[in-house]
Amino acid sequence: MRAPTRALIVEDVQSWVGILSRAARRAGVSEVITCEDLEAARNALRGARFDVAILDIGLDPADDLNADGVKVLEAIRKIDGGGTRCVLVTGWKGGDRLALQSEAQEKHGVDWAFMKERYDAHALIGKLTELLGQAAASRLDQTPMENLGAEMEPFLFEDQLIRALSPHGGVQTVYTLVSRLLGAAIPIVAMNPRHPMETGADDMTVGLYWSRALCTAIAVGLAPAAAWPDDPSVVPESVRRLMPEGMEPELIDSTRERNIQGRLWELPGIDRNEFPM
Amino acid sequence: MATAIGCPEVCAVTAQASRRFYVHVGSLGFLVAAQPSFFGEVAHALALSGASRALDQIAQDWAMFSSSEAEPALRKAADLVHDRAAEALRDAFQCIVQLIPSRFGETELLLGTTEEINAWCYEDGYLTYATDENAAAIMYAETGSLRRLRSQIRRSPDFDPSLQMISGHSLFLFDQKMETGRETAATYKKNSARLLRGYRRANLPAEPDESGLIEAIEAYVSTSEQTFEGDSVLKTCVSRGNLMVSTLLHSLPADRP
Numbered sequence: 001m002r003a004p005t006r007a008l009i010v011e012d013v014q015s016w017v018g019i020l021s022r023a024a025r026r027a028g029v030s031e032v033i034t035c036e037d038l039e040a041a042r043n044a045l046r047g048a049r050f051d052v053a054i055l056d057i058g059l060d061p062a063d064d065l066n067a068d069g070v071k072v073l074e075a076i077r078k079i080d081g082g083g084t085r086c087v088l089v090t091g092w093k094g095g096d097r098l099a100l101q102s103e104a105q106e107k108h109g110v111d112w113a114f115m116k117e118r119y120d121a122h123a124l125i126g127k128l129t130e131l132l133g134q135a136a137a138s139r140l141d142q143t144p145m146e147n148l149g150a151e152m153e154p155f156l157f158e159d160q161l162i163r164a165l166s167p168h169g170g171v172q173t174v175y176t177l178v179s180r181l182l183g184a185a186i187p188i189v190a191m192n193p194r195h196p197m198e199t200g201a202d203d204m205t206v207g208l209y210w211s212r213a214l215c216t217a218i219a220v221g222l223a224p225a226a227a228w229p230d231d232p233s234v235v236p237e238s239v240r241r242l243m244p245e246g247m248e249p250e251l252i253d254s255t256r257e258r259n260i261q262g263r264l265w266e267l268p269g270i271d272r273n274e275f276p277m
Numbered sequence: 278m279a280t281a282i283g284c285p286e287v288c289a290v291t292a293q294a295s296r297r298f299y300v301h302v303g304s305l306g307f308l309v310a311a312q313p314s315f316f317g318e319v320a321h322a323l324a325l326s327g328a329s330r331a332l333d334q335i336a337q338d339w340a341m342f343s344s345s346e347a348e349p350a351l352r353k354a355a356d357l358v359h360d361r362a363a364e365a366l367r368d369a370f371q372c373i374v375q376l377i378p379s380r381f382g383e384t385e386l387l388l389g390t391t392e393e394i395n396a397w398c399y400e401d402g403y404l405t406y407a408t409d410e411n412a413a414a415i416m417y418a419e420t421g422s423l424r425r426l427r428s429q430i431r432r433s434p435d436f437d438p439s440l441q442m443i444s445g446h447s448l449f450l451f452d453q454k455m456e457t458g459r460e461t462a463a464t465y466k467k468n469s470a471r472l473l474r475g476y477r478r479a480n481l482p483a484e485p486d487e488s489g490l491i492e493a494i495e496a497y498v499s500t501s502e503q504t505f506e507g508d509s510v511l512k513t514c515v516s517r518g519n520l521m522v523s524t525l526l527h528s529l530p531a532d533r534p
Contacts, residue, residue, distance in 0.1 A: 004468045005454045021314050025372045028453025030468065032314045051454075132453050216471055252467070268474055 001253045001264070003184045003213035005132060006031045008053040010041045010072050011089070016116065020054050020089070023121060027128035041072045045079050047272045049187055049212040051135035052085045052128060057101060070104045077108050080187070085131035087124075088113040144182040145175055148197070148207070148220065150190035157196075164199040165222060168258040177222070177257035181264055185211040185218060189275050191242075200238030203227040208242045208267070210275040217270035219249060225261040235265070243267060295412045298387070299403040299423065301444035306528035308373065308448040311472040313480045315372075315450060320522045322365035323404070324490045326397050327521035328514035329355070329362040332498070335513065338505040351510070354497040358514075361493065366394040366406070376447040376462050379434060384457045384465055387448065399521065403442070412439065478532050485522035487515050494518075 007029040009020045021032045033048065035041040044050075053076055057069035069088065076084050088110045090101055104110055111134075112127050114120075149157035158171050167173035182188065188209040190196035197207035197220070205222045219239050229236065235249055243249060249265035256262075309316040336355040339348040370388035377383045388394065388408075396413035398405045401423045407413035419426075423442075430436045449465040451457070494514050502510040 001467075002455055002464050005452045018317060022318060022368075025315065025318075025450060026368070028451055030450045030452035030455075031312070031472070034314060129453065214471070266471075268471070 001184045001214075003049075003211075004030045004215075006033065006048055006050045006052075006215075007128075008041065008044055008048075008050040008055075008076075008084075009034045010036075010038075010053070010069060011056040012036045013056070016056070016089075019119070019121075020124075023124045024052070024054065024128060026125045027132055029128070029132065038068045038071050038075075042075055045075055046277065047210075047212065048215045049080060050076070050084050052087065052131050054087045054089060054128075057088055057090045057104070070108070073104055073108045073110065082109060083135065085111045085135045087111060087127070087131070089116060090114075091116050142187070143175075144179045144186050147186045147188045148178055148182065148190075148209075150196040151193040152196060160197070160199075161205065161222065164203070164205045165224060165260050167260045173258045173260055174222075177255060177260050177262050180257070181253060181255045181262040182220070185209075185213050185264065187212045188218070191275055193276060197222075200236075200241070202236055202238055204236045204238035206236075206238045206242060208270075210270075210272055214266070217267040217272075217275075218252075219243070219265040219267055221263045221265070223261060225256055225259055228261050228263070232263075239265065244270070295409045296439045296441070297405065297407045297412045297416050298441040298443060299405045300387075300448070301403055301442075302399075302524050302528040303402070304443055304445060304448045305404070305525055306530060307446045307469075307473070308450070309481065309525070310476045310530050311469045312450050313476075315369075316481055318365075318369050318372075320485065320525060321489055322362070322369045323521040323525055324485065324487075324518035325358070325362035325365050325493060326518075327399075328490060328494055328518035329358045330397070331514045331517035332358050332494075332510070335504050335510055342505055351498075351502065357497050358494065362397075363394045366397070367392075370394065370406075372451050374449045374451045374457055374461075374465060375441075375443055376465070378447075380459075382460050382462045384449075384461045386451065386457055387443075399524070415439075473530075474533075476530065476532070478529060481529060482526065484526065485519040487519055490515055490518045 005028060007024040009017060009024065009032060011017050011020060011034065017034050021034060024032050029052065033044050035044055053072070055069040055072050073086055073088070076086060086108070088101055088104060090113065101113055105113065111131055114124065146154065158174070161174050162171060165174065188211050191208040197205050199205045203223050204227065207220050209218050209220060211218045219242055221236065221239055232251055232254060239249065247267060247269055249267050251263060252266045253264040254261065305319060309319055332351070332355040336348065336351040339351055367388060371386060371390060373387040374384045375387045377385060392408050394406050395409050396407045396416060398416065403423050405416055407416045427442050430440065430442060446469070449469050452465070455461050455464055491511070494511055498510050498514065500509070500511055504510055504513055
């Protein structure tokens with residue numbers, strides 16, 4: 001399982017939206033999401049993780065400081081740390097904007113910036129291609145295990161899993177399994193951050209999450225290998241209980257590490273708004 | 278529409294230096310339905326290619342039936358619009374990945390990074406493309422039904438190794454992380470299926486927006502220019518371009534109930 005390569009373009013001038021989207025696609029971005037303002041960009045960030053963001057620094061003409069683009073940059077860094085590569089786009093409207101740009105570069109780690117008046121398609125496509133390569137290699141601030149544990153204290157979450165799964169090789173086995181199972185799905189947002197996973201009578205430890213990398217709701221199931229039904233198309237009762245009635249989950253990954261097996265289902269039809277912020 | 282869509286199929290897949298590939302318009306419909314932000318680029322390329330065909334015919338008519346002084350200028354304009362259309366098609370198609378069902382699980386670029394589009398037509402639901410003059414000569418010389426040709430290729434994949442016929446849900450936007458090749462098809466299909474779940478017909482235009490096309494053609498053809506029959510050249514070109522975009526719009530999948 002691999003997550004798609006995604007770009008966020010925050011730009012309010014329609015002709016530039018077209019130019020920047022085209023450059024992103026030529027660089028190998030398979031999903032381009034465009035937003036006209038700060039609010040729309042924040043909403044997009046809730047649902048998806050982006051490999052690269054192209055931000056117009058002057059989104060709001062009424063904003064003298066032209067700072068909305070910088071606010072999007074702040075939001076990206078707050079939510080995703082340094083994982084998203086950011087390109088700042090400016091117009092030549094005087095020193096205030098340039099000062100803002102250099103401040104943003106210093107504070108939030110802008111990866112590249114260019115002025116619309118000096119736009120060069122080849123240069124932008126080349127730079128985006130390079131940044132996408134870096135984004136793929138960059139690591140997120142949190143591990144898959146931390147993501148899975150949501151707001152639970154790490155030691156409590158690990159203890160819960162050790163008790164439920166009795167893994168050979170201890171917590172290391174669980175870490176390896178979770179990393180392999182969730183590597184492409186993180187960052188994830190737990191439906192119940194304080195109790196992200198629970199163990200049912202069938203020995204399945206299951207949790208419902210929103211994957212910002214895959215842009216879909218997922219169910220994660222961990223259990224001793226012997227507890228799983230032989231037929232991988234059979235969805236265990238503990239997983240079914242998490243979902244709305246009538247929903248057909250789709251198995252997207254299955255990984256085994258020593259005596260523990262994990263499975264991941266995609267749950268089409270559950271909206272991002274059903275998960276906490 | 279002559280060909281059933283929905284069932285991915287690519288026939289005779291060996292990539293050749295000189296080749297033709299015929300894309301069912303429904304396949305492009307699936308692509309832009311999954312990726313609405315790509316619609317504008319595909320629509321612009323199709324519109325330009327349609328307008329270019331119309332302008333080429335007009336220039337040929339003048340050359341054949343009249344010794345008018347308008348002919349050399351129109352010929353030059355037709356060549357320039359052809360080049361722009363070829364460029365727009367190349368830029369769009371080099372971003373597209375196609376499934377290769379006969380090499381299970383494999384994908385490749387619809388148009389290779391060193392390939393060009395030399396000629397194109399539209400017939401029986403298929404947008405047909407040739408990558409060089411030899412392939413174009415074969416494409417223009419073809420007679421008979423494309424459906425019959427497709428079933429011939431299906432029965433005998435070696436029937437014509439320089440021809441690919443693409444239909445169904447088998448085109449996706451290229452992804453730098455996944456690239457193309459073995460074992461990439463499932464991920465492309467899965468990502469596209471997820472995007473299609475969010476598809477709403479209302480997110481795409483109801484009809485062609487001809488402003489970009491008019492601007493592009495006006496750069497080469499004056500508004501007073503006339504066809505041999507006395508119609509406006511500009512209007513004729515724009516009308517043919519619109520027809521191509523309308524065909525794409527009509528091929529879009531319906532909303533899910």
